[in-house]
Amino acid sequence: MNQHEWTSDDNERAIPNLPAPRRPESYNPLYDPKKDAHPFVPTLQWAIDRAREVSAEKAPANIHDKDAMIGAAYGLHYVLIDLLAALDAERGDA
8 A cells, every 4th residue: 555544434535544743853932931031020901901912913813824823822922921920920929
């Protein structure tokens, strides 16, 4: 048989048994606490407002556009870091 074995589902459609996608061997994380210091802790209200603003800005991103998804993940990640820092400061955990 060729590279892929073929099976049939209940509807008798041919479905290939494809190998699992390969993960990259190395990558750069969005955030590395050893390298990416948090320069300041925003006020809670500012962090909430910024999270809402960035969320609304990233919401219409095209899910089929890799660059748009990377940009959305990057932007949302950083507002989440700010929001968590502000919440921790508000609770006295910082």
